[in-house]
Structures are given as structure tokens and as C-alpha cells.
Amino acid sequence: MIDKMKKIAVLTSGGDAPGMNAAIRSVVRTCAYYKIDCVGVYRGYDGLLDADFVALDARSVRGVINKGGTFLKSARCKRFMTPEGRKIAYDNLTKAGIDGIVLIGGDGTFTGGLVFNSEYGFPVMGIPGTIDNDINGTDRTLGYDTALNTAVEAIDKIRDTAHSHDRLFFVEVMGRDVGHIAINAGIGAGAEEILVPEEDMGIDRLVESLERSKKSGKTSSIVVVAEGDKIGKSVFELKDYVDENLEEYDVRVSVLGHMQRGGSPTCYDRVLASRMGVKAVESLMEGKSNYMVGTIHDKMSLTPLEEAIKGKTKLNKELIRVSDIMTT
Amino acid sequence: MIDKMKKIAVLTSGGDAPGMNAAIRSVVRTCAYYKIDCVGVYRGYDGLLDADFVALDARSVRGVINKGGTFLKSARCKRFMTPEGRKIAYDNLTKAGIDGIVLIGGDGTFTGGLVFNSEYGFPVMGIPGTIDNDINGTDRTLGYDTALNTAVEAIDKIRDTAHSHDRLFFVEVMGRDVGHIAINAGIGAGAEEILVPEEDMGIDRLVESLERSKKSGKTSSIVVVAEGDKIGKSVFELKDYVDENLEEYDVRVSVLGHMQRGGSPTCYDRVLASRMGVKAVESLMEGKSNYMVGTIHDKMSLTPLEEAIKGKTKLNKELIRVSDIMTT
Amino acid sequence: MIDKMKKIAVLTSGGDAPGMNAAIRSVVRTCAYYKIDCVGVYRGYDGLLDADFVALDARSVRGVINKGGTFLKSARCKRFMTPEGRKIAYDNLTKAGIDGIVLIGGDGTFTGGLVFNSEYGFPVMGIPGTIDNDINGTDRTLGYDTALNTAVEAIDKIRDTAHSHDRLFFVEVMGRDVGHIAINAGIGAGAEEILVPEEDMGIDRLVESLERSKKSGKTSSIVVVAEGDKIGKSVFELKDYVDENLEEYDVRVSVLGHMQRGGSPTCYDRVLASRMGVKAVESLMEGKSNYMVGTIHDKMSLTPLEEAIKGKTKLNKELIRVSDIMTT
Amino acid sequence: MIDKMKKIAVLTSGGDAPGMNAAIRSVVRTCAYYKIDCVGVYRGYDGLLDADFVALDARSVRGVINKGGTFLKSARCKRFMTPEGRKIAYDNLTKAGIDGIVLIGGDGTFTGGLVFNSEYGFPVMGIPGTIDNDINGTDRTLGYDTALNTAVEAIDKIRDTAHSHDRLFFVEVMGRDVGHIAINAGIGAGAEEILVPEEDMGIDRLVESLERSKKSGKTSSIVVVAEGDKIGKSVFELKDYVDENLEEYDVRVSVLGHMQRGGSPTCYDRVLASRMGVKAVESLMEGKSNYMVGTIHDKMSLTPLEEAIKGKTKLNKELIRVSDIMTT
Structure with missing residues (x-):
């Protein structure tokens, strides 16, 4: 592992999903494990533009694994869709000495991250958090179960x-x-x-x-x-x-x-969140960027963000058959 | 106790409430305990008019205490509101050799029972089953908790x-x-x-x-x-x-x-249902009629059905104060 | 109401019970409502002896109403059973400018409070928090449901x-x-x-x-x-x-x-906790001491702590009969 | 599909697991869909030896999808481990006109089925129902989630x-x-x-x-x-x-x-049970035998029973790492 990451930020954006808190916790604890500073960003990209940051250590995420919602809060941010907005975000990140960011959210979140990276080369890593399970590149999204x-x-x-x-x-x-x-x-x-x-x-x-x-x-x-x-x-x-x-x-x-x-996440979502947080931080540490962390066949995987946002995962036709048979 | 009751019927009527199954179970088991035959009536008063009866013994109510809804089903019945309808109901009850009936429901149910009793002198006993808690004469109605x-x-x-x-x-x-x-x-x-x-x-x-x-x-x-x-x-x-x-x-x-x-009843509702079923059957055995079983100050009570349907239980004003203070 | 109470403390002691957090929240919010300062004491009487205090305002109890356990923590404290221990506790309370204290716990907690009051005349008010429901003077204890x-x-x-x-x-x-x-x-x-x-x-x-x-x-x-x-x-x-x-x-x-x-408290316990907290603070404001707050016949009540600790609430014999009948 | 299956039996054996009822339901409904008779066997292999059978149609499994346990009951059967016992079982199956059997259980259940098939050539199909998740050939066993x-x-x-x-x-x-x-x-x-x-x-x-x-x-x-x-x-x-x-x-x-x-199965287990029941019946219809139905990478799969019972699924080492990091 390259050792360039000294400080990693994490935010949640878009519609909230159960397990987001568990994912933040995992990012924070993985940073602590590797002695990397971790910074939470409030209200998604909004907080990037307002430099609304909070230092997070292993203790600050105690007791959140089973809580619904996201304690960092989430929002949809129009300002980040403008070049001016992203400039401010970049300046705030740089000023705070942040070397990479973990984005927990859906395709809107990832699209924002991609554009941002293309402009500033800032390392971004996505975690798919949405109840809809509509993201390519992972068996299941966080919150779906x-x-x-x-x-x-x-x-x-x-x-x-x-x-x-x-x-x-x-x-x-x-x-x-x-x-x-x-x-x-x-x-x-x-x-x-x-x-x-x-x-x-x-x-x-x-x-x-x-x-x-x-x-x-x-x-x-x-x-x-x-x-x-x-x-x-x-x-x-x-x-x-x-x-x-x-x-x-x-x-x-x-x-x-x-x-x-809302609601307390299931065991599956808590474990998935924990695994994804580890993989996201370690991938940033390895110098990677523009990927979404996921599981494919229950093994940790990285999918380029570009692919992740491309299409929706297809409905399993077998399930439609099963449904038809069950309701004979 | 007078020993006139050889066969008791039970029905659920009006909007369903969690705990109705537990109350039916209690009526059935109390009958079994006293060696009284018990008959379930399907779909409330509708089933009385259609003689839609089922013999129930201790075994037939196994495993229902924690089930939501009512396995006897419930309905609102217009025909029972007519003298002709009630005549048919009376004939069906008599033909089946039924000596008394336990009515699980709300004020509409009780009103029907009162009219029926006034016309035919048929012994009726009410159990307040409704989530609204709007019946006089009981600390809480069944299903409310x-x-x-x-x-x-x-x-x-x-x-x-x-x-x-x-x-x-x-x-x-x-x-x-x-x-x-x-x-x-x-x-x-x-x-x-x-x-x-x-x-x-x-x-x-x-x-x-x-x-x-x-x-x-x-x-x-x-x-x-x-x-x-x-x-x-x-x-x-x-x-x-x-x-x-x-x-x-x-x-x-x-x-x-x-x-x-819907949903599995809470412990409170299951215990309340069990207590009310015992009291209802024992009250019929004692020759009583036209009462609603309830708890007042957590002791079993009988309230004349006429009073029970008269007014809604008042909102506890203290709770409004508490609510105001809590949201300072 | 007399206006002597400027600052009220609250602690949880003995075995924890669901609803303790909701009760703390209610004490804090009621204080806020009446513009009284509120202080949380950590780890029961232990925290009194260590002056382990925390200022609590309406915001600090946000989001705790549905959490099991007690965020102020609980403990059994041997030192408080000695006159020397209680002296230290009294000094710490006085130094902190605290005028009265709400004790959330069971009979051990109340016994400690009574002795303390008898020695120093310090106003104490009890809230019965225990899953065992074994305290005189309340329909139910907090956490039991x-x-x-x-x-x-x-x-x-x-x-x-x-x-x-x-x-x-x-x-x-x-x-x-x-x-x-x-x-x-x-x-x-x-x-x-x-x-x-x-x-x-x-x-x-x-x-x-x-x-x-x-x-x-x-x-x-x-x-x-x-x-x-x-x-x-x-x-x-x-x-x-x-x-x-x-x-x-x-x-x-x-x-x-x-x-x-453990576990998230039921609606009943959350409402009971909210009511008890209001009553406890208002009773202290009225100059009362040495009472336990409770509900009797679902109305707020005060029972002298001496009586509260005297005996266990009796088992309702009717329930034993019901149990026998149900298992025919 | 070959059309040899006129009547299919289903049993649950070994330790019970949530979702077994949903799996029985699926077997029954799939049979109904294909107009195959379905027979439930009580108490696992015990019921085979006692010819303790019950005809099951689509209606008989109404309302069981969300119930824990197995309404066909389960047992461990020593008699089936003897050649004499299996002879009786075979005779009973033949007498009842049964053409194939679905075995819901763990490796003990499957071992019994394999021996039985080797002796009599009777078509058997396994569904892995056990909370332990220790069966080869499926992403997850039924009840584990x-x-x-x-x-x-x-x-x-x-x-x-x-x-x-x-x-x-x-x-x-x-x-x-x-x-x-x-x-x-x-x-x-x-x-x-x-x-x-x-x-x-x-x-x-x-x-x-x-x-x-x-x-x-x-x-x-x-x-x-x-x-x-x-x-x-x-x-x-x-x-x-x-x-x-x-x-x-x-x-x-x-x-x-x-x-x-015990307990009501999760959505995952209910869906898995539904899918497995369909696959089990359809596989028997296709003339297959001695397989265990499962999902591999979330696609329906068949694994020879011999392989399924061979070894335990290995613990995912990644999870041990994640666990270590989470508890920094």
C-alpha cells in the first residue's frame, strides 16, 4: 500500500438508507486502524461547500451501527452541480488537508463525484447506499435488505x-x-x-x-x-x-x-456496510480512485463509477415466474 | 353459578383489532374448562344470519394467541339492522341450541347486541375490541396497546x-x-x-x-x-x-x-384478551346479560352495554400538557 | 409553585430498565420548560461522589426517547452506603449549586435517597425504573411493559x-x-x-x-x-x-x-417516562421531597418513598386463575 | 419436461429453521401449478415409516409463509437408519402412489435420502434448511438469514x-x-x-x-x-x-x-424458500434425483447431494479481517 492518504473524508448524499451509519462507522474505524485522520462532512455535498466538517475517531461512531438514517445527514445539493460550487468544495478539501473522500449514496452522488474528480483529480471512492438496489456492480446496495x-x-x-x-x-x-x-x-x-x-x-x-x-x-x-x-x-x-x-x-x-x-439495519446491511467501509478506505490507500465498492458473488469488488451509474440492475425474471407460480 | 349455559357462541364484528384471536381463544378455552360447548360464528352478524357456525374446542384455538386479525373474520352487516334479519339470527341461534353469545367488537357491535337482546331476551356479553380505545367502561380496549x-x-x-x-x-x-x-x-x-x-x-x-x-x-x-x-x-x-x-x-x-x-398483539393485549374471555363466559354462566366486560383500575368489571356505547372515553388532558412540555 | 429550584440533578441507579433514557429526557425537558438548569449525574450515586456531572439541555436529550439502557449509566455504589460517602455527595451537590435531585431506580436507590435526605434534608424525588414491577405506589414500574x-x-x-x-x-x-x-x-x-x-x-x-x-x-x-x-x-x-x-x-x-x-421501550413505557419526569420536576418545584412519582389508576400520584420501598406489589391472583383456565 | 410425476411428497427433517413453512408452501403451490398431487409427511422420516401423510393443496398452505417452525413437524428418526426401516418407508411411499420426494433439512437428512435412493432408486430432491449455513452448494441455507x-x-x-x-x-x-x-x-x-x-x-x-x-x-x-x-x-x-x-x-x-x-422468516428466507420449492419440484419433473437445490451467485443451482454433505462451507476470512478492523 502506498501511504499517501493522511486524511480521508466521508459523506452521505441522496436519499438516506439504513446502514449508512454503519458504513460511516466502518470508514472511520478503518481510518483509525491505519492511523489515518478521518473527517465527516455534514449534509452531503452541501457540507463540502460550507466546509461543515467534523473530526471523527473510533469513539465518535460508537453505538451508531444499529441506528437508521445517517448522523452526517444527507441532502441534494444544486450548488455542487456548478463549476463554481465544485471549486469551493475543492478549496475546502485542500484547506482541510483532505487527501481522498468516500461518497456514500446513489447514482446522483456518484455522478457528482466523477465530475469532481475529472476536474480536480481528487480521489473519490463510492459506496452504494440506497434502498432501491438499482446500482450496477454490487450484489445488493446498502439498505435494500x-x-x-x-x-x-x-x-x-x-x-x-x-x-x-x-x-x-x-x-x-x-x-x-x-x-x-x-x-x-x-x-x-x-x-x-x-x-x-x-x-x-x-x-x-x-x-x-x-x-x-x-x-x-x-x-x-x-x-x-x-x-x-x-x-x-x-x-x-x-x-x-x-x-x-x-x-x-x-x-x-x-x-x-x-x-x-428508516429503521435499524438488518444484520446483512450492517455486515455489508462494515465490509464496504474497509474496502473503500483500503482502495483509496492503494491509490485507486473513481471506483464503487461492492460485492459481486459475495466477494468484495471495485466497479468503475462510470459503469456503476450507467444502468439499473435488471429484475431477475426468475422471480416473476416464482411469483406467478406461488399465486396459483 | 347457575348452570343454564350449555352452549355459547362467539363472534367478532366491526373493525378488526389485534388480540381478537386471543379473546376468541379465551372464550373457547373457558367454555372447555367449564365443559360448555362453544361455537364460532364467521363474519360477525352476517354469520348469524347465514348460520355460518363452527364448533370450537380447546385444540382449535391452538397457536392463535399471537396472530393478528380474527380467524372468525369480521364484517359490518346491514341485514342485522332490520327486524327481519334479527329474526333469522334468533332462529339460527335457537336451532343450534346456543344459550348465549359473546360479541367482540366496538360500539356498533354492542348496539346491535342490545337491540337483539331487547327483542328476544337472548343473553349477550360484550368484549371491547377496537384499536381506538373509545369505549366507556374499560381502562383500555383490546388492540389499542x-x-x-x-x-x-x-x-x-x-x-x-x-x-x-x-x-x-x-x-x-x-x-x-x-x-x-x-x-x-x-x-x-x-x-x-x-x-x-x-x-x-x-x-x-x-x-x-x-x-x-x-x-x-x-x-x-x-x-x-x-x-x-x-x-x-x-x-x-x-x-x-x-x-x-x-x-x-x-x-x-x-x-x-x-x-x-394488524400485527401480533402485545403482551398487554394478549393478557387482557385472556382475562376478558374468562370474565365474559363466567358472566353469562352467572345469568348476566347486556354487559361489556372490561378492566377498571386493572380489575375485571362489567359495564352495562347501554353505558358503554354512550360516549367516548375522554382524552387525558394531562397528556396534552406533557406533550407541550416535552416539545419545548 | 415556589420558585426555589434553580438547578435539578438526575441520576439512574440500580439495574437498568428500558425507558430510563425517556425519563431522563423528560426531566431535562421539564427543567428547560421551567427554565431550571438540569445536571445529569453519571453512574448513579458513584457519580455523586465523584462529582461526575454533565449539564443537560433540551437538545442533549434529542433522540434518546427510543433508546434502551441509560446514557447516564447506572451502578451500585457501596461508598454511598457510608456516612462519609454521603457527606462527599452532599458537598458535591452543594458546590454545584444543585437544589434537588430526581432518582430513577428501584428500592435500593430509594433507600439511599431516604437516608441521604434524613441526614441533609436534601430534596429527593423518585421515579420507579425497574423491569420487575415490584414497587408499591404505581400501577406499573418503568421498563416493565x-x-x-x-x-x-x-x-x-x-x-x-x-x-x-x-x-x-x-x-x-x-x-x-x-x-x-x-x-x-x-x-x-x-x-x-x-x-x-x-x-x-x-x-x-x-x-x-x-x-x-x-x-x-x-x-x-x-x-x-x-x-x-x-x-x-x-x-x-x-x-x-x-x-x-x-x-x-x-x-x-x-x-x-x-x-x-434492554431494547427500545414500548409506547407505554415512553409515555409513562414522559409523565413521570414532568411530575417529578414539578413536585420538587412545589417544595415536596421524599416521594416516589407513579401512576395510580392511570393518574399521576405521589407515594412517600418509605411506603414505596416497604413491600412488593402483590401478584394478581386473578391472573393465576386465568392462567389455569387457559391451559385446560 | 417428462411427465412422470403424478404425486410428490415433502417432509422436513433435522433441526427446524425459519422458512421451512415457506418452502413447504412453495412445493405445494408448484405442484398445484403443474397439477401434481402433493402429500405432506409429518415428523420427517418418522412419518414415512408410519405413513403419516396429509394431502396438501394450494389452500392448505395459506398463511404459513410468515410462520416460524414447520407445520409438518420435524424429528430425527433412528428407524430410518436401518434397512428394515427404509423398506417400510419405501412400501408406504409406493402404496400411496408417490413418485418423488422433497427433503427439507440438513446433511443428516440428505445422507438418509441418498442411502434410500441408492437402495430403491426413489427420486429425492433436497432443500437445505438449517440456520447454520453449513451446507456446500448454496450461497445461503434456508433460515440462516x-x-x-x-x-x-x-x-x-x-x-x-x-x-x-x-x-x-x-x-x-x-x-x-x-x-x-x-x-x-x-x-x-x-x-x-x-x-x-x-x-x-x-x-x-x-x-x-x-x-x-x-x-x-x-x-x-x-x-x-x-x-x-x-x-x-x-x-x-x-x-x-x-x-x-x-x-x-x-x-x-x-x-x-x-x-x-424460531421466529417469522426474513424476506430473504421467504423468497429463497419460494424459489427453492419451485426448483425442487421442477427438477423432479425433469427426471432428476439426488440433487440439492440451492442458489449459487444468486442463480438457482443443483448440487449432487453427495457433494452437498461432503464438507462445511468455509468461513469467509475477509470477515475475520473486517471484524478485527471494526474493533480497533
Whole structure:
């Protein structure tokens, strides 16, 4: 390892995800292990522009591994999208003697980091923190596993009341562009139908399927709907449509919403965060830059940030088949 | 004890609540203990009219104490509101040799039971099962404690993301006429403001309070809103209003919804259900009718159904004071 | 209110309990509300002797309401049991300008406070924080409700495996002198037998009962045992005895242990803590001393510390009956 | 697909694991999807010998996906280890017209299936259900993810009280031969030390490390110990040793025990179970036998049962490094 890194900064940016605190902790502790100074940046890129820094040592991250959210806070920063903004950020980093930075966030975060590096050559290393699991180059993103469990536990509760009252529920889960949460939480919660952005089921087929299900003796149903489902209707519009076209059902709606972003991370996310933090710091120490840390086949990996932001991870078609079979 | 009861029926009616299964189990096991036959009625009063009965013994309720919902299902039944409907119900009960019935539900359920008893003298005994805690004559209704914890755990998660992003969240909890859930879950979740049906805070005072809170350095806030809050605006309207009048805040909305009705009951609700089932059956055995079982000062009590349905339990004003002080 | 209180201290002492942090928070915020300075004392009475104080304002208790344990830490302090120790404590309090102190803990904590007050007339106010629910003068102690739910959730999990393997489990829960946790968690978890310190079931009756239960077709059983059960055998000895005397059973043991002391407090405990903190500070402001804050019939109450420490709250005999009936 | 399978049996055997019910459900629903009869066998191989069968259709597995344990029950069966026993099993299967069987369990289960197949050529297909994650040929075994989360949640609670009282806790988790649970739960819970069967830390190094940790200012510590840790001491012996050799610590012990086997499965385990059930039935339909279904790099895979039982999956050494760095 080259020994150029004397001080490393870490920030969280974009939508928050469970496990971000665990990832910060890992970056901080890895720095401590290698006797590198570590600096936390508040509110993502905003804090870079405001030089809103805090020195972090092993002790300062005590007790955060199981906390949801990010104690460094997160934000979307318009100023960093301008050359002027990035200039200020660079000056602040230099002034503070920082040699490299770990960026915890999603593709917006990484795009910012790439541009910044291209202009100033400043070493950046990404950690994919987002519940959506929509980043190339890692088996799973940080926070995704926790969000799945939060969604499934909530739907389990909704199922109790759906079943008691013979009702049909449309449950909206997060996922504007990708259906990872919907398909997994849907299968996990035993949903009768799952609507994802990747597949257009067509509303008529949905209604037919619900009718068939009713006839076969099912009295209650859960339909899990990703925010960005292909049918293009909100859960409220779906309810109205079904209300009009399927009289036998008593239809209700539940939008799980932002609770999916919070909560104590699962064991998987805590371990993943710990591994990623180590890899991020060690990669910077090795003189690398512009990579995203991830796991591929459960082994630590580096993916060029350019590739990471290129496309969304595809939905596993096998899961759609499994879902179809499970709801026979 | 008089020994007239040879067969007792039990049903769940109205909105379901966690602990209903535990209460059915208790009725069934108490019957078994006293060697009384027990019959479950499906779908509330609907099942009475359709003679949709099932024999229940100690074994049939194995493993239900920790399940949310009600395996006997619940429904609102219009036919039972007519004299003709109640005639059919009476005939079905008589034909099945049933001597008394335990009604698990809320005030609608009890009102039905009272009318039925007044017409046919059929022994009825109520168990207050509703998450709203709005029934006179019991310290707490069945399901209320569980709903409070479900709400608080969800708001804890929302707080994580609110805090990470310096946001203001309006979180709607159940409670159309009473603010019990809102005030308790609000205090429990450390909400900055709590809007209940019993008090008109006034939207301007709310905005002022949020402004003051912002100035005092608070960067994120949770406002818990009961469905039936006195300001008379939905959480979505509240968001719009604050968006217009409080520019510094990034405002979001979360409607907790039906998940509050489900989930495995807390220890309190399971024990309460067990106690109420015993008391209900033993009261019928003693020749009593038209009472609601409850706990008053944690001792088992009987309240005439007429009183139980008369008014809503009042909000504890002390809690409003506590809430004000906590959010200094 | 008299206005003598300018500065109030708060400490946690004895075994920790969920909700202690929420109670500290409430004391701090109530002080802030009344513009009284508030000082936290670390490690119970130990911190009084070491003048290990920290100034606490409304902000310093942000985010602690849902955290288990006590951030002020707790300890048992031998030095405070000596007159010399208490002299030092008094000097430290006086030097720091503290006018009164809130003691969060159990009967040992209160006994210390009483002696201290009798010697120096220093105003003390108690908040009952202990999972055992064994303090006179309050409906429930702080942490008890959470401990019940922790125990029930753990036993639910054990039940899964007991049932899958047709096993008998002895599950030990906390409660050296009182069976409150055992009887409630036992009923809540649907235990077949519950052994408490208050009643001597006799081991032969236990074995008979298990035999009967086996013959009646039950294939798995949970026996919940309080640490201090009257039979006087540990769960391991019980297992050995049953292994020898009941061959048909495959017997296992589980000691829930210290996890019962931790965890995020339930809504009930958070609200109770908030109410108690307000009452404690306001009572000191009114010139009162030597009381324990509590709720009696869900209304705030003050009980002289002398009475609070006198006896244990009695086990509700009704619960033993309910337990017997439930396990028919 | 060849169409020889008219009737498929499914059983669960060995130690139970969360997700077994979800796997049974998936087998049943996949059979229903392909119009194959499905038969459940109670109590593992025991039920084969007793012809303890139950017909299962899509409806009979409603509501089991989120239940811990196995409703078909599990057992270890000595009779099946004899040629005579297997003869009876074969006769019973033939008599019932069963064409193939899905075995959900661990290596003992698979060994039995292999021998059975070698003698009678009866088609068998394995699903790895065990919390220990010690089976070759799958990324993870069924139930492992849930057990990790159960352990981490329990240790989080223990941490609360450890930290409040400045204590050292030895927490024993499951894992007689492999340290997968210990290393992951240990990292996830932020343990200071983790003792696994694969590495002999040496008790002196442990004591040294704890001493160093104490000197560096850490006041409380969690040491996670796998049942079969290499030091070869039980948690109770470890406590005694440290009590004697490390006076500054107040040491406690907690054995998590059987609760790790129960509980509602995580989303991951529910989805994994659903996928495995589909693959198992479809593989039997394709005329395959003697394979274990699994996921390799998150793609469905078949591993010959012979290989699956050959060795334990190795501990990921990277995790040991991560653990060392995290506890700097």
C-alpha cells in the first residue's frame, strides 16, 4: 500500500438508507486502524461547500451501527452541480488537508463525484447506499435488505386485516424505476399480484386475474405495486378502477412511504456496510480512485463509477415466474 | 353459578383489532374448562344470519394467541339492522341450541347486541375490541396497546429519514373521533406537534409553532395527526398549507393506515384478551346479560352495554400538557 | 409553585430498565420548560461522589426517547452506603449549586435517597425504573411493559421450535422475588405452566400436570419459570427432574437473561417516562421531597418513598386463575 | 419436461429453521401449478415409516409463509437408519402412489435420502434448511438469514444493559462446527471479540485484547462466542477465567439458545424458500434425483447431494479481517 492518504473524508448524499451509519462507522474505524485522520462532512455535498466538517475517531461512531438514517445527514445539493460550487468544495478539501473522500449514496452522488474528480483529480471512492438496489456492480446496495424486511413486516400486518375483512389491498412500495423491492417484498408477503415498472401486466389482465382469484375461493388479496409500475396508475387510481370493474371486492389502499427508508439495519446491511467501509478506505490507500465498492458473488469488488451509474440492475425474471407460480 | 349455559357462541364484528384471536381463544378455552360447548360464528352478524357456525374446542384455538386479525373474520352487516334479519339470527341461534353469545367488537357491535337482546331476551356479553380505545367502561380496549406500538415503531423509522434530511413530516394515525392513538403515539415517538380531534390548535398556531421550532435550531419535525383532527384538514392539505406558508421546510406526508389494525398483539393485549374471555363466559354462566366486560383500575368489571356505547372515553388532558412540555 | 429550584440533578441507579433514557429526557425537558438548569449525574450515586456531572439541555436529550439502557449509566455504589460517602455527595451537590435531585431506580436507590435526605434534608424525588414491577405506589414500574414484550417475543420464537419438535421447554424469565413478568409473559405466550415465587406448585404437581397434558394430546409445552420460583429449582434442575420422571418428553432449557433489560421501550413505557419526569420536576418545584412519582389508576400520584420501598406489589391472583383456565 | 410425476411428497427433517413453512408452501403451490398431487409427511422420516401423510393443496398452505417452525413437524428418526426401516418407508411411499420426494433439512437428512435412493432408486430432491449455513452448494441455507437477525436483535438489547453498567458479556450463539452465525452476528452487533470454531484465538490473547480495550477507554464489551469455539471453553468457563484474570470487568453471560431457531422468516428466507420449492419440484419433473437445490451467485443451482454433505462451507476470512478492523 502506498501511504499517501493522511486524511480521508466521508459523506452521505441522496436519499438516506439504513446502514449508512454503519458504513460511516466502518470508514472511520478503518481510518483509525491505519492511523489515518478521518473527517465527516455534514449534509452531503452541501457540507463540502460550507466546509461543515467534523473530526471523527473510533469513539465518535460508537453505538451508531444499529441506528437508521445517517448522523452526517444527507441532502441534494444544486450548488455542487456548478463549476463554481465544485471549486469551493475543492478549496475546502485542500484547506482541510483532505487527501481522498468516500461518497456514500446513489447514482446522483456518484455522478457528482466523477465530475469532481475529472476536474480536480481528487480521489473519490463510492459506496452504494440506497434502498432501491438499482446500482450496477454490487450484489445488493446498502439498505435494500432492510427496506425489504420493513415492507414485508408492514404487509404482514395489512394482510391480517385484509384477511379478517375479506378485502383487496393495493400496497404501494418504493421503486420508481425498478421493481426489486416490489417483487421481493411481494413474494415474501405472499402477495396475489405484483406490479413492477419492468413489466406491463395491463390493467385488464389484473382485473381478470383478481376475478379468477375470487372465483377460486380467495376472499382477500394483496396487490403490491411499485411506485413506478408500468400500468402507470397510482394505487388510488387502481382502487378506483377496480371499484368500478370488480364489484365483489372491498378495496383499500396503503402507501408504505418513507418508513421504508428508516429503521435499524438488518444484520446483512450492517455486515455489508462494515465490509464496504474497509474496502473503500483500503482502495483509496492503494491509490485507486473513481471506483464503487461492492460485492459481486459475495466477494468484495471495485466497479468503475462510470459503469456503476450507467444502468439499473435488471429484475431477475426468475422471480416473476416464482411469483406467478406461488399465486396459483 | 347457575348452570343454564350449555352452549355459547362467539363472534367478532366491526373493525378488526389485534388480540381478537386471543379473546376468541379465551372464550373457547373457558367454555372447555367449564365443559360448555362453544361455537364460532364467521363474519360477525352476517354469520348469524347465514348460520355460518363452527364448533370450537380447546385444540382449535391452538397457536392463535399471537396472530393478528380474527380467524372468525369480521364484517359490518346491514341485514342485522332490520327486524327481519334479527329474526333469522334468533332462529339460527335457537336451532343450534346456543344459550348465549359473546360479541367482540366496538360500539356498533354492542348496539346491535342490545337491540337483539331487547327483542328476544337472548343473553349477550360484550368484549371491547377496537384499536381506538373509545369505549366507556374499560381502562383500555383490546388492540389499542398493540396499535400504539405499531404506530410508534413506524414513526421511529420515519424519524430516521426526517432527521437525515432535515424534513417535516405529517404522519396520520388512526382515530376519527378520538385522539388516544395520536396523543400517546405522538408523545412516545417524540413528535413536535400532535393534532387531535378534541382540541382545535388552529392552523396558524401550528405554523407559528413550527416556525419557532425551526428558529430554535430544530431541523426536522414530526407532526402526528389523528384522522379526525379538529383543524379539519387532511395531512395532504396540511402539507400544502405549510408548503405555502413555511418556506424553510421540506415537507412530506405519511399515512400509516391499515397496518395499525394488524400485527401480533402485545403482551398487554394478549393478557387482557385472556382475562376478558374468562370474565365474559363466567358472566353469562352467572345469568348476566347486556354487559361489556372490561378492566377498571386493572380489575375485571362489567359495564352495562347501554353505558358503554354512550360516549367516548375522554382524552387525558394531562397528556396534552406533557406533550407541550416535552416539545419545548 | 415556589420558585426555589434553580438547578435539578438526575441520576439512574440500580439495574437498568428500558425507558430510563425517556425519563431522563423528560426531566431535562421539564427543567428547560421551567427554565431550571438540569445536571445529569453519571453512574448513579458513584457519580455523586465523584462529582461526575454533565449539564443537560433540551437538545442533549434529542433522540434518546427510543433508546434502551441509560446514557447516564447506572451502578451500585457501596461508598454511598457510608456516612462519609454521603457527606462527599452532599458537598458535591452543594458546590454545584444543585437544589434537588430526581432518582430513577428501584428500592435500593430509594433507600439511599431516604437516608441521604434524613441526614441533609436534601430534596429527593423518585421515579420507579425497574423491569420487575415490584414497587408499591404505581400501577406499573418503568421498563416493565417493555420487558414483558421482550419476553413474550422470545418465547414466541421458542414455541415455534418446541412445536416443530414436540419438545418441552423450561424458559426462565427475570423475577427473583415477584412473578409479575412470569405470570404475564406466561399467559401472553400461551405457556402450559407458569412457576412463580409466590406460589409453591410443588414439583410433583408439575410433573402430573405435564403428564396429563401429554395424555390429552399436547405434544409440545412451554413452562415459564421465574428466577425465584417457589419450587426452588433452577430451570436446569427442573429439566433433569423431568428427564428422569417423564420419559416421553424431549426437554430443553432456555434462560432469557439480560436481553430482558434492554431494547427500545414500548409506547407505554415512553409515555409513562414522559409523565413521570414532568411530575417529578414539578413536585420538587412545589417544595415536596421524599416521594416516589407513579401512576395510580392511570393518574399521576405521589407515594412517600418509605411506603414505596416497604413491600412488593402483590401478584394478581386473578391472573393465576386465568392462567389455569387457559391451559385446560 | 417428462411427465412422470403424478404425486410428490415433502417432509422436513433435522433441526427446524425459519422458512421451512415457506418452502413447504412453495412445493405445494408448484405442484398445484403443474397439477401434481402433493402429500405432506409429518415428523420427517418418522412419518414415512408410519405413513403419516396429509394431502396438501394450494389452500392448505395459506398463511404459513410468515410462520416460524414447520407445520409438518420435524424429528430425527433412528428407524430410518436401518434397512428394515427404509423398506417400510419405501412400501408406504409406493402404496400411496408417490413418485418423488422433497427433503427439507440438513446433511443428516440428505445422507438418509441418498442411502434410500441408492437402495430403491426413489427420486429425492433436497432443500437445505438449517440456520447454520453449513451446507456446500448454496450461497445461503434456508433460515440462516433469519437466525442472524434474531441474534443481532438480541445482542442489541444486551448491549443496552452492558453499556449502562460497564459490563463485559459473553454471548453464546449457535454454531457447533461453523462460525457463520458468530462472525456475522458479531460484526453486525458491533462485538469487541468474536470466537469461532475455525480459529483458535487462544484465551490469553482474548484476555490481553480485553485488557487493551479497557485501557483504551472502552467500558463495556460484547464477546460473541460460537457454541463450538476453538478455545474449547463454554461461555460459563470463559466468564470464570476472565473473572479471575481481569479484575476490572464485571462479567456476565447470555446463551441465546433455541430462540435462534424460531421466529417469522426474513424476506430473504421467504423468497429463497419460494424459489427453492419451485426448483425442487421442477427438477423432479425433469427426471432428476439426488440433487440439492440451492442458489449459487444468486442463480438457482443443483448440487449432487453427495457433494452437498461432503464438507462445511468455509468461513469467509475477509470477515475475520473486517471484524478485527471494526474493533480497533
